[in-house]
Amino acid sequence: MLPLLEKSKSFFLKLSFKRLISGFLGLGLRDKIIFSFLIIAGTIGLSLFSARFYFSNTVLIPESGGVYTEAVISFPRYVNPVIPDQNNAEEILESLVFSSLYKPDGQGGVLPDLAESMTLFEEGKVFLVSLRENIFWHDGEPLTARDVIFTLELLKNQELQNPLADFWKEIAVEILSDKTLKFTLKKSYRFFPFYLTFRIMPEHIWKDTQVNAFVFSEYNLKPIGSGPYKFKKIIQDKDGKVISYGLVAFDKYYAGPYLESFNLKFFGDEAAALSAFRKKEINGLAVSLPGESSNYEMKKILEAQVFSLLFNNSNELLKDFSIRKAINLSINKTAVLSESFPGAGSLTDSAIPLKRFSENFKDVFDQANAKEILLDDGWQDKDEDGFLEKRLSSKTKTVTKLELSILFHDTPGITNVAERIKTDLAAVGISVILKPMGVNEFSSRLQTRSYQMVLLGLSSPIGKEPDLFPFWHSSQLSSPGLNFxxxxxxEVDKILSYIRGTKDADINESYEELDALIKNDLPGVFLFQPQINWFVDESFHVPPVEFISDSGVRFSRVNEWYLYLKRVWKR
Structure with missing residues (x-):
């Protein structure tokens, strides 16, 4: 080895290409092999060291760029946060174009959006909210506390019929500065931060428009917001129906976004949307049916909603607990879900839209028992027409047929639910009249409580600790209350009020008590908790979403989505 080292030393001291070649050629065969091995090993070692050093001292971060296209199965008309949304197209667009003080995190909580901080005073009855610095509307105008106040005044306006109108009328809101707002509640309210997720409207755009003329404004289709994406273009068909939206990243949004463009394509049904999906024309699609597709990840997301057959408990027939119990026993919930929304929900027997309650579902389907209950209650089929009847009072000779109607929004899946329930109830002698309605008439009937039974999904805007006060407290019996x-x-009123006002960290026991009381009273038949099956191109990184209260929540963290990554040196 010594001669080799001496020759190598001389070789490197007199380094030149010519000398390198001649020096190498001057080595013996054995020395050439050893020398070559050392050179190769050194090169590999240096490469590995360099790679290790590089990867140890750099991190991957999202890089700007990329275009995403989502398919939506409905058509938008009013992209306006203070006009109640009619479909998921409007919910999604508003979540992309507008921003809020706080926004849903997709896990049942909220994250600061335009709010920089929140401070509580007077045992949770006063909230001071400070806005971020340098926040702007898409037209470049600064966003201030005045815009927040302007939006809240619109939410309280009865002409717009916003379901949160009465809630905000009970809260005093003051502007302390351009960047600070003070919210004063009459009593402490655990869920108040969740109600700060309303989307903010630009005062300078809308202040001169009369509320009754809002629906005619061009800004409903060409909105100016302050969210992560701003309007670029709209495409409509010959009938004026919106078939696509083009949005671009808003470079003055406080955090991102990384994707440079966000497109939405609108379809009338799942079949048309799935056709575009199979042709790879879109990157994302939410459908009722689960499935698999190469290069797409399917995200199963529970909605913060319980779809139910609610009884109008002021109805004379439905005041009878025996009838309510018989109806509950008669409905085959498994068949209802599998025939109407296969693979798109979890069966439940609880009014509480939490996973742990649906996981404890007990199937009580028993039509034989239902028939016995009705028979014991005096209902008989004397005219042998297949349906039961009886005299409701000994003072009358009039025979009343056991016939009830179901009000529902006329859409394919819900229509299937109604028809299945009608079949199940007919099997025990209860006649059912189906009353499908368009969205406007359906909404009107809900407000006036003009129904005997209604198929409805009750959605809580809150995730892990749902606020069920609007749906089950007796103060909400009539419109605009939501106790349908x-x-x-x-006792239910006491628990609902306690849940709203308590500062206790753990309120699980209260939910258990609430669940037991409502189940015992049977004010409705709780059917299932809907699930969305969301296919997303696996090339895109999308933050996890556990459950949602509306379709827009899927996009509440869209500023964090990205397609590309790059390495940068650690600081």
């Missing part, structure tokens, strides 16, 4: 079951129970 017209249900009254003083």
């Amino acid at each position: 079951a017209v249900y009254e129970n003083k």
Whole structure:
């Protein structure tokens, strides 16, 4: 080895290409092999060291760029946060174009959006909210506390019929500065931060428009917001129906976004959307049916909603607990879900839209028992027409047929649910009249409680700790309250009020008590918790979403989505 080292030393001291070649050629065969091995090993070692050093001292971060296209199965008309949304197209567009003080995190909580901080005073009855610095509307105008106040005044306006109108009328809101707002509640309210997720409207755009003329404004289709994406273009068909939206990243949004463009394509049904999906024309699609597709990840997301057959408990027939119990026993929930929304929900027997309650579902389907209950209650089929009847009072000779109607929004899946329930109830002698309605008439009937039974999904805007006060407290019996079951129970009222006002970290026991009381009273039949099957191109990184209260929540963290990554040196 010594001669080799001496020759190598001389070789490197007199380094030149010519000398390198001649020096190498001057080595013996054995020395050439050893020398070559050392050179190769050294090169590999240096490469590995360099790679290790590079990867140890750099990190991957999202890089700007990329275009995403989502398919939506509905058509938008009013992209306006203070006009109640009619479909998921409007919910999605508003979540992309507008921003809020706080926004849903997709896990049942909220994240600061335009709010920089929140401070609580007076045992949770006063909230001071400070806005971020340098926040702007898409037209470049600064966003201030005045825009927030302007939006809240619109939400309270009865002409717009916003379901949160009465809620905000009970809260005093003051502007302390351009960047600071003070919210004063009459009593402490655990869920108040969740109600700060309303989307903010630009005062300078809308202040001169009369509320009754809002629906005619061009800004409903060409909105100016302050969200992560701003309007670029709209495409409509010959009938004026919106078939696509083009949005671009808003470079003055406080955090991102990384994707430079976000497109939405609108379809009338799942079949048309799936056709575009199979042709690779879109990157994302939410459908009711689960499935698999190469290069797409399927995300199963539970909605913060319980789809139910609610009884109008002021109805004379439905005041009878025996009838309510018989109806509950008669409905085959497994068949209802599998025939109407296969693979798109979890069966439940609870009014509480939490996974742990649906996981404890107990199937009580028993039509034989239902028939016995009705028979014991005096219902008989004397005219042998297949349906039961009886005299409701000994003072009358009039025979009343056991016939009830179901009000529902006329859409394919819900229509299937109604028809299945009609079949199940007919099997025990209960006649059912189906009353499908368009969205406007359906909404009107809900407000006036003009129904005997109604198929409805009750959605809580809150995730892990749902606020069920609007749906089950007796103070909400009439419109604009949302107690559509017209249900009254003083113990339930106490628990709902306690949940709203308590500062206790753990309120699980209260939910358990609430669940037991409502189940015992049977103000409705709780059917299933809907699930969305969301296919997303696996090339895109999308933050996890556990459950949602509306379609827009899927996009509440869209500023964090990215397609590309790059390496940068650690600081």
